[in-house]
Amino acid sequence: MASPAATLQRSQLPSITIPASPSHSSSSSPLHRLSTFKTPSSSTPPPPSSTTTNPSSSPLDSLAKDPILSSFLSSSFSSTSFSSAALSSGSPASTAEHLHHAIRLLESQLRSEVLSRHSHLLHQLSSLKDAELSLSTLRSAVSSLQYSVRRVRSELSDPHNSIQPKTIQLSNLHRTIQALQHTTRTLRSSKKLRDLISASESEPEKLDLAKAAQLHREILTMCDEFDLREIDVVDEELSWVKETGEKLRSEAMKVLERGMEGLNQAEVGTGLQVFYNLGELKVTVEQLVNKYRGMGVKSVGLALDMKAISTSGGGGFGPGGIRGSGTPQIGGGAKAREGLWQRMGNCIDRLHSIVVAIWHLQRVLSKKRDPFTHVLLLDEIIKDGDPMLTDRVWEALVKAFASQMKSAFTASSFVKEIFTMGYPKLLSLIENLLERISRDTDVKGVLPAITLEGKEQMAAAIDIFQTSFLALCLSRLSDLVNSVFPVSSRGSVPSKEQVSRILSRIQEEVEAVQLDGHLTLLVLREIGKVLLLLAERTEYQISAGHEARQVTGPATAAQVKNFALCQHLQEIHTRISSMIAGMPFIAADVLSPSLGAIYGVARDSVTPLFKTMIDRLETCILQIHDHNFGAHGMDAAMDNNASPYMEDLQKCILHFRTEFLSRLLPSARATIAGTETICTQLVRSMASRVLIFFIRHASLVRPLSESGKLRMARDMAELELTVGQSLFPVEQLGPPYRALRAFRPLIFLETSQLGGSPLLQDLPPSVVLHHLYTRGPDELESPLQRNRLTPLQYSLWLDSQGEDQIWKGIKATLDDYAAKVRSRGDKEFSPVYPLMHQLGSSLTENAAVSQKH
Structure with missing residues (x-):
């Protein structure tokens, strides 16, 4: 390892650039030898050259541009390839002369470079001597350091060799103590577990399974954590502990399953706690x-x-x-x-x-x-x-x-x-x-x-069986309908027994599912499909044409068939409606379209007949305008016979009752019970129309004398009696009947008494106003007279208009009358004129308010 002093000396050494060795220079070409010269370090600037040349005129540049010599600058230069190329060029002597000239040029350039850098080269030589001196000093420091390291190693190895076996001995002793402690603890826990098991042998139900499980887990955890399994005394206990663990699991599972089956929270909690303690x-x-x-x-x-x-x-x-x-x-x-x-x-x-x-x-x-x-x-x-x-x-x-x-x-x-x-x-x-x-x-x-x-x-x-069940329900009912109303036969009419069988089958289908509300609705939807099929088949059986609408002769076979189909549909509608009466409203909503179709077909089967009959009865009532109600004298008043038009009306109603209603309304039980049938509703509508139509045209009769009033009152009594006996109880008709009862005394009131009479409340405003024309002068024309209309035309117009529009037409006639009076220069109007203005305004306003409410 180098000492710091040596490192410092090394860092202070000047940078040295060593020139290429002569042997290397001799083995390379002159161009390669020239390229080995390095540029001096920036720390030691080169001395100024006295022979510095322009770079543009440097021999190296000229050589690089030379086509022959430029190849010597390539890193992939090959002397063999160059020689082969020179010999094969045809002028090898010229190439050799060219190369000798380049060598002389390079040598001259090299000599010039050495001379120009002479002082710098001498400086580099002195730096090498300083480096050699620094290296010798560093070598001495390294030797001293190595000696010191050997001495420290010698001083430390003896204590280390003495401490190492004692450390191993201490570690082994420590692990042994821990093993003894954990073994003792394990054996103590095992003894507790044995005591716990032994104490419960006489009374197994008093065994604390949770505590035993906790001890069992502690024993196994210590054995695994501290690696006690190879200790003989521990291994002997572990075999018993494992057997005890299996027993604990078995007992805990019994308690747990018993608690789950008996829904006993305490037993389930005990079993779960045991397994939690066991981990x-x-x-x-x-x-x-x-x-x-x-x-x-x-x-x-x-x-x-x-x-x-x-x-x-x-x-x-x-x-x-x-x-x-x-x-x-x-x-x-x-x-x-x-x-x-x-x-x-x-x-x-x-x-x-x-x-x-x-x-x-x-x-x-x-x-x-x-x-x-x-x-x-x-x-x-x-x-x-x-x-x-x-x-x-x-x-x-x-x-x-x-x-x-x-x-x-x-x-x-x-x-x-x-x-x-x-x-x-x-x-x-x-x-x-x-x-x-x-x-x-x-x-x-x-x-x-x-x-x-x-x-x-x-x-x-189980939806797959539900779909199949609903399809089977629809199939059973559809097959029954198809057997009663076969497509191939149009003239046959099903019997009451066949219709009853269809209704009974429907009732059975509903009763089979009535305990489940959702399934009941699904079955009702299928029943709705069957009812639509039934309505379609019945509609196909209904007869149309003149034979089904005639009312002058006895009932035809086509009408009898239509009556039977209507009654059958009415029976189906009534029975189905009563069947769902006790069900939730949603049941009625499900069957409402189907029942509506049944009702519509039943009504359509007889509606043309009733419409034709109403037209005939209206034609009879229109004959009131052919009778002279303006005649004076006691003979006209004392005649007890009904008017000719009324006799015709009575005959038509009686014929309709005998030939048609007797078949459609065989008994009055439905009316008495308060449950109207389709035919009953049509008869009610017919009776109401007859009364309203009669009152309308009775109010248009003009002139109307006192004897004529008596005749009209007698006709009204006859009408009331005929309608009540042959069509519908007039007391149950409501407003039309009250209007008839009010119009009879109204015609006998004085004009001055009309304004405050309570009878006006039960009459349509148009009826009262039309009647007042009979009390006015001839120049006060009614809309019927003013527009030159027939009673039928004016009646059709009244059917299409409301009371406000009718009042506008009446008011136009009052304005015309006022213009005529003013044109004559008269200043007094008929007493009827202001009364009609007053009643027209007030009655129409009251009628509008009542319609809103």
Whole structure:
């Protein structure tokens, strides 16, 4: 090692550039020898040259540009190649002369360079002598340092050789003491464990399993940590400790499983604490979860094991057993069916007990903490992001159940048929399972065993049978409808028994699923499809044309057929509506479109007939304008006979009642009970239209004498009696009937009494205003007269207008009357004029307010 002094001397040495040796120069070309000269270091500037030449005229530059000599500057120069090229050029003598000239030039340049740098070279020589002196001084210092190192090594080796064996002896002694201490501690713990086991031999139930497990783990931990296993006394104890550990695990597992089956939190907590003390909590819990999960999956598989079902049914594989395809042989269907449902029930019970047991285990884990470390046991099992124990088990059970159901559906026609036809029972089993699990695991502050998503997954596992069940339901009902209403036959009308059979079948389908609300809605949707099919087939059977609309003669065969179809549809509509009356509103919403279609087809089957009859009755009422109600005299007033138009009206109503309504309304029970049928509603509408139409045209009669008023009052009484006896009870018609009853006394009131009469409240404003024209002068023309319209034309216009528009037309006639009076120069108007203005404004305002409310 160099001393600091030597290092310092070395750092002070001047930099030396050693020139090339003569031998090297002689072995190289002149150009290479020239290139070995180095530029002096910047620390020692070269002396100024007296022969400095311009770089542009340097011989080296001229040589570098020479085509022959430039190759000597290349790093890849080869003398053999150059000589071969010179000889083959054809002028080797010239090339040699050229080279001799270049050599002389280089020698001259070299001599010039040496002379110009003579002082610098002498300086470099003195620096070499100084370096040799420094190196000799450094060599002496290095020798001194080496001597000192040898002396220190000699002084340290003796103590080290003396201390090293003592250190090893001390280390061995220390390890021995530690081994003795840990062995003593281990043996002491083993003795405690033996005493604990011995004390409980007479009463095993009093054994403190948790403490014994803790001692067991301490013994094994010390043996592993301090490597005590090769000590004879320890090895003798370890064999017993391991046997004791197996017993502890066995006893703890018994306590744990007993607690899970009996839902005993204390026993489950004791078992978990033992395995926690043993350091095997996570592994043990995983084994338990896997065990229960496997039990559930196995239970699902056994539930649909057709071979086992056949064996339990006593059929084996002989007569009455199950074939390989899953189809029961003759005589074994009932037993196999019972066996299948029994096994499904047992499977559901087993799944319930497994899920509740795992939930109970999870519940105790989430509550129990180690008494010493206060660690929550659940945190030792489940880390952040890991699924809960119940979720793992439930996911496996649902997956296995769904797989088995799908396999049974495709592989066994017998299972498919049983679970399809008995789907409500299968769904009931699943929902009962979910409800029981939810009820038994509903504890405040504890997560339930299964989530809503988990319930939906289990219900979805049997969706394949639900689809098949709904398709079977639709098929049964559709086949029944197709048999009652065949497409090929249009003229046939189903009997009441056939319609009743359809309704009974629908009732049975609903009753089979009424315990499950969701399934009921699904079945109702299928029933809705059947009702639409029924409406479509019935609509195809309905007869149209003149024969279905005629009202002058007896009922035709086409009308009788339409009546029967209407009654059948009415019966279906009534029965289905009453069936869903006690169900939630959503049930009515599901069947509302279908019932609407049934109702529409039933109404359309007889609506043309009623429309034709209303047109005929209106034609009879329009004849009121052909009768002279302006005649004076007692003869006209004392005539007890009805007016000719009224007699025609009575005959038409009586004929309609006898020929048509008697078939559509065979009895008055529906009306008495307060439940109107489709035909009853149509009859009510007809009766209301007749009364309103009569009052309208009675108010247009002009002139109207006192005897004419009596005649009109008598006609109104006849109308009321005829409508009430042959069409509909007039007391139940409401506003039309009150209008008829109010109009009769109104025509006898004095004009001055009309303004404040309460009768106006029951009459449409247009009726009152039209009647007032009969009390005015002839020049006060009604809209009918002013526009030169027929009563029918004006009546059609009134049907299309509201009371406000009618008042505008009436007001225009009042303005015309006022203009005529003013044109004559008269200043007084008829008393009717201001009264009509007053009543028109007030009555139309009241009518508008009542319509808003």
